[in-house]
Amino acid sequence: MQKLLIIDDNDEILRQLKWGLSKSNYELVFARDGEEGLRLFKKHTPPVVTLDLGLPPHENGIGEGLRCLGEMLRMDPTAKVIVITGNEEKDAALQAVRLGAYDYYKKPVNLDELKVMVDRAMYLQNIESENQELRRKTVNESGIVGECARMQAVFNQIDRVAASDVPVLICGESGTGKELVARAVHQKSLRADMEMVSINCGAIPENLLESELFGHEKGAFTGANKLVKGKVEYADKGTLFLDEIGEMPMALQVKLLRFLQEMVVTRVGGRKEIPVDVRIITATNIDIQKAMEEGAFREDLFYRIGVMTINLPPLRERGDDIELLANYFLKSVSVGQRTTSKRFSGEAMACIRGYEWPGNIRELENRVKRAVIMANGPEIMPEDLGMKGDEPLRQKLQTNDISLKDARLLLERDMVENALEKFSGNIVKAAASIGVSRPTFYDLMKKHGLKSS
Ligand SMILES: Nc1ncnc2c1ncn2[C@@H]1O[C@H](COP(=O)(O)OP(=O)(O)OP(=O)(O)O)[C@@H](O)[C@H]1O
Ligand SMILES: [Mg+2]
Known part of the structure; x- marks a missing residue:
């Protein structure tokens, strides 16, 4: 079910919308102020949002509403935001549209009308994302990789x-x-x-x-x-x-x-x-x-x-594109060099994801090229990339700026390493101590580039 985020501080209107839209085919998410709205927007990435412009702490102004609008469009430029205006200045709605709002709706709310507007926005969003799916392929023909x-x-x-x-x-x-x-x-x-x-x-x-x-x-x-x-x-x-x-x-x-x-x-x-x-x-x-x-x-x-x-955003702000690009370069380098295909170890990928990339894509490309030459086995290790273990990721863990996937990787590595140390490299005992089989333990060692001595 597609999500519809409703940001409004007026209980009466919220109740009205909840009742009026509950029979629609949308999953409704409600927020009562800008901060909550932004948090839920980030969490659910709804295709369509209705946004009351007069939000606290300035219920009679439009400042908070516009700020919220700008932030949402920055996070997802394809989102369709319908602003709902009250008795504010006449050009508030136009100002919002100029900032990128999809459309505006004047209070008092007529549910049937608003529903038509929401349906239309959802429909348009669907078409656009399908188009984008197609376009993504053609742009890749110009050699630009990017899905974020x-x-x-x-x-x-x-x-x-x-x-x-x-x-x-x-x-x-x-x-x-x-x-x-x-x-x-x-x-x-x-x-x-x-x-x-x-x-x-x-x-x-x-x-x-x-x-x-x-x-x-x-x-x-x-x-x-x-x-x-x-x-x-x-x-x-x-x-x-x-x-x-x-x-x-x-x-x-x-x-x-x-x-x-x-x-x-x-x-x-x-x-x-x-x-x-x-x-x-x-x-x-x-x-x-x-x-x-x-x-x-x-x-x-x-x-x-x-x-x-x-x-152009810096590489560190492109989310999963980092992984995509790293594999893209790995593939293209391997083809050029006719080496047997290599892959990134879990640890190497964690490093790549956690690194700041001051030299951006050019630096990534160069490091991957170098790593393909340096790597001995089929797996590329952080050292092959000229990187030092998982330091950058650990820093991110400190500040909670990390994905669950990466946090798991760090914990996994720590547990395997500690077990090895505790049992002085005795794999049978080490594996048993963390409740995995011996072959699994070997796999984990390989994944994280750990040796038994
Ligand atoms: N999104 C991308 N997908 C694939 N390759 C990319 C992408 N972005 C950059 N590259 C590659 O990274 C390298 C650097 O790109 P480019 O020279 O266009 O960057 P630039 O911004 O002009 O850098 P500089 O400021 O150093 O001149 C090139 O080899 C380019 O092909
Ligand atoms: Mg250039």
């Missing part, structure tokens, strides 16, 4: 922006797949048949970057002994990908802005204005907002390039 809600939202955004010609800014920590996403946007756009020309603004010395971008005429400077076209010109009719845009020197930011406004190129040392037609995609791993505050990045340029922004 945050990545599904990214895939949606890619599809949405690809269809248009607007500039796209891709933000994310290093190694989160910004270039991959840029390529996917290009490949899905109308310009897919033309080139995507990339330039890394952070890797080229300041004095060369301008000519690299816009080209130069013969004799423009010492050493310029022939005419050279810039990347922008090469990208004509296609896509120009400006990587590490946050590193672009101020002087050049001005020139880039002028180019974006006019869409004409003037080569260094030249005067002719050459019109070009390019679609701009930019990427950065720095906090552009902060760079603007510090005066290191021009606001007017930001407004040009950041019409649409795609935020």
Whole structure:
């Protein structure tokens, strides 16, 4: 049965809804304030929510309701939230819709009407998740692996922006797949048949970057002994990908802005204005907002390039995708190396899940590649990954920020290790002491990379 979460602080309305919807095909979950609502939202991930905007502690305002709305959509951008408004300001409902609410409903509640709205939202949600299931496959064709809600939202955004010609800014920590996403946007756009020309603004010395971008005429400077076209010109009719845009020197930011406004190129040392037609995609791993505050990045340029922004979550915020990606890389490396297939030991996987991944997917890919070479047996151990046991997971256990599955793994390892120690490596006794058979005990030792001495 599909779940419907109802967040409302008014007992009378709650009773009404409970009675009116009890005969519907939904499993009802009730919350009486924002905090409880968010907790239950996280727990049940309901496809549809009705949310009273006037929640305590500000029953007459809409602040808490809007906050709650924003939080829920952040957790699951596909959720359909129907806001229920009372006598607040007229545009409260519109404000909520602008924030991403699915629809709004004005009190007093007419149950039949509300039920129709809920049914429709459920229906739409079903269709959308079926579509997403299909889309997931096609996006994987661009080589982007991801099943978590945050990545599904990214895939949606890619599809949405690809269809248009607007500039796209891709933000994310290093190694989160910004270039991959840029390529996917290009490949899905109308310009897919033309080139995507990339330039890394952070890797080229300041004095060369301008000519690299816009080209130069013969004799423009010492050493310029022939005419050279810039990347922008090469990208004509296609896509120009400006990587590490946050590193672009101020002087050049001005020139880039002028180019974006006019869409004409003037080569260094030249005067002719050459019109070009390019679609701009930019990427950065720095906090552009902060760079603007510090005066290191021009606001007017930001407004040009950041019409649409795609935020890539860091790997540590992608939940089960970590496991998915690790196995994906393991498979692709093994195929390349023609080695016998290897797998991650339970301990290694626990390490992978618990690690912070500052270098994100790139780091994961590199560590897995290395591990395949390093591993002696069929199982990859934490050491092969260059990781030290289960330290990161244990830290998470301390703060209760851990899944039951991972906590079980830790406990399992501890028990096997302790038993081995207690009986000085006597497997028969050690196995009996924790109530498992000898073969099972051997399996557990192998799983956790433990030896009997
Ligand atoms: N979701 C993903 N699925 C599969 N491979 C991925 C994914 N994300 C990133 N990768 C791979 O990880 C590596 C790093 O990705 P990419 O170069 O796109 O990251 P980036 O954000 O541009 O990094 P940097 O900031 O260091 O330039 C690439 O080899 C890419 O193919
Ligand atoms: Mg990159």
